[in-house]
Amino acid sequence: MMLPEAKLYIDGKLRPAAGGKTYDNIGPWTGEVVGKAADASADDVNEAIAAARRAFDETDWSTNRELRVELLKKYRALLQANRDKLVQIARLEAGSAIGAAARAQIDGALNGFDGLLDCFPKVTWQKDLGKKNEYGFDTQRLVVNEAMGVVGAITPWNVPLYVNIGKVVAALLAGCTVVLKPAPDTPLMGAIMGELAAEAGFPPGVFNVITSADPAMAGEMLTRDPRVDLISFTGSTAVGKLIMKNGADSLKRVFLELGGKSAYIVLDDCPNFPMVIASSMVVFHAGQGCAYPTRLLVPKSRYAEVTKILEMAYAGFADKWGNFDEPTCIMGPVISKKQLERVKNYIEIGQREGARLLAGGKVRTDKGTGFFIEPTCFVDVRNDMRIAQEEIFGPVLVVIPYENDDDAVRIANDSIYGLGGAVFGDTQRALGIARRIRAGALSVNGGMSITGDLPFGGYKQSGMGREWGVEGIEEFLETKAIGIRAS
Template sequence: MSTFPFDTQSELNGNVLSRFYIDGQWVLPSARETVKLVAPSTGHAFARVPLADTGDVDKAVDAARTAFDTGPWPRMSGVERAACLRRMSTALASRMRTLSRIWTAEVGAPVWFADMFVPTATAMLDYYAELASTFAFQETRPTRAGEARIIRQPVGVTALIAPWNAQLPILSYKLGAALAAGCTVVIKAPPETPFDALVVAECAHEAGLPPGVLNVITADAERGAHLVAKREVDKVSFTGSTATGKVIAKMCADRMARVTLELGGKSAAIVLDDAELNPTLAALAPFTMPFSGQICFAQTRILVPRSREQEFVDAYSAVIGCLKVGDPWDVTTQIGPLASQRQLDRVLGYIETGRKEGARITTGGGRHPQFDAGFFVEPTVFAGVTSDMTIAREEIFGPVVSILAYDDIDHAVALANNTDFGLSGTVFSSDVERAYATARRIRAGNVSVNGLEMAPNVPFGGFKQSGLGREGGPEGLNAFLEDQAIYLPANAPRRTQA
């Protein structure tokens, strides 16, 4: 039996529950359209929140446009913007407990998982505050006739669109870089998880960001498309499905708007023949189906030497079969529910497809029998999987892992790269340099050795259909900047310098 110990009326203020944040003010929605929020752990609605119409989108964009064109934010120094970012980070830090509980309430993230990853938001803001205070927004280069000053200008008004599964951590990658660069932003919160971004707006207000620098609306896909299409929006930063990313890319291309896309994944973990079994399982298992597999970097394909296939299948299946599935509010729960009925139906459909195509289920394989409410599915492992099977090629976004056997290292690399995606990957070996040499051959944006790590100062993003551009690190800041070169003649009189 699952509980739901989250009371929106006592844990969130009325602005977050009923308004949008536009031009430095909490404003009532233009229309009366609302959407129900359903708790994944119980299947019951726990809140109803407003949705933006096109008028709300237009107001948010207009506010961001005015703030960029005439406001102080783009003209502040990096040091001045950094001070605001640090104040925002402090405000967020004071709300960590609330933000963690929001994640569990909205999408069923187990409390231990939410507590672990919510601090990503403050880490990203702190990183970009530090970078903004030291970054060379201007430099001078000698030329044949004099010199050129290279000014790294903020790209302008940016639309930030993060997905429902990990709204706050993903948004923080985008927001920290955009604000550090001097951009103004419109955040489109998804209707499934609206509260995270609105709490961020509270923090921005508390930190004293100028009006219009940060605006938050909750909107569906139709109004999201209206936002992306607006000519006043200079850049779109989107994280979500590859299918939606392609649509956004085309819309941006039509008007040459800048775009960053962080899309789907079908990441491979390569277990080399010299990897020790127990340490490998301990490091790998948590990243194969974290948050019930609803994370883009989940290592959902495990590639093992054919000579050790049965050994690994048995050991890994035993580990997964012992995971505690249950109430996400219980600190001992390891696997919680899927986020929605739609996700449950999707995952169960993939499991059935895996069966029909000849893969062998070694543990799990259906809706969890212990729960008569909520969206619980058994953690499922398939063995005997080949790279042409649907479950080995498409992103399932659920607690489903495929184990594939390889003959030699060249075969392993070929299997890892035999995918439309290229977001993440891992290599396990007792020889770190051998693992590194293998990792260099994987066509993915992020590959870790003997574990999986993400750090604020390191770029994150994918090859192939996993996206365009990078988030995090200096690369993430550069994605929100335009380079302007101004040539100056030698020996010209210089009275002032802006």
């Protein structure tokens, strides 16, 4: 199956890259070409930035809230009408199994869009602080929130539509104009957003999409160009640090949603203990999620029991992944050969560090010519091991025993990251532990802590700023104080 060509969307026009240059879109299931994408030049990127700047400076986009809401509701309907196409793109381009494509990849993104639309009326645009007498006269004071300006949105390949919508829709609702740079591995999920924006009748320049085979060129331009006011980036912590450095010269506002090594804490009084332990397997979308809890923390008193449960759970899952046409399948390949080698390397590191490989660990060429690696579980892991400290971004779970609640909190917080996490047990006890964990999104007993109407973001080296929710829209606003001398 082949996907349509991903084209650029610049200044209201869908078009090829300069000179008609394209690059191959590689499908993770086969390792073969599944489509072509426009390979933007520096001139193309420059044109997109210039278009976004003009649209912000010379039109009423930033002030016409009614127009923005009307167009974005129309845009949401077009995305829904193209749902089947979006699912197919997620399957072929991102390597998503059907069960994951329909849930997190597409429906999660569309639900998130709805959450942002629902939150928009709650955004504060102006506050009247009344009169105050200073220096012998009265001043009427207003605090006004206004759109920040031109946004460079740089997005990853793991759940591309979800992250694209989280950045683009929030920024557009706030009144900003946007240049979206999708990851090179998933160009069409960005390009189709440009296609549907054209169909919805977006004014020229308010939204632009640039695809490029070069993972750095367009991002470097966006982060260094003084015409871009704000960068919103989701990706690795290392690249996030580089973006901060690049943006320093022009003092850009920078929002970063970065890596994670989230903890999944199971308490000894957890109801349905065996089911909760079995559910900790890192298999959904091959573990390619920044907030995915990949450190399983369990009571030392029940460690032997945990090991047996996981042995059975992984054995039972052995034939339930890597099936392209199975509607219930939730795990396919990893995104690329590069990512496959990364995961494989970490598995080898874990073995050298002395962790015990309980399940998986092998590249599975029998699954096909794509990038398949088994669901993997390490036990007898110490939290100072690299496999417990570094983000693997693959189907690898590490199991760490703890002595008591304080020890569980200590281990969970002993990380440079602080993005997500989960706690299972007596509700009040689990809630008390969740409050002590230094992370941005915590689930207690399976509660949803990541939805379109909730703010999402990290502590520590998991980033800064928040996406989604009212807070995610207001991140794209600037604050102005106005004082009016009263007669």
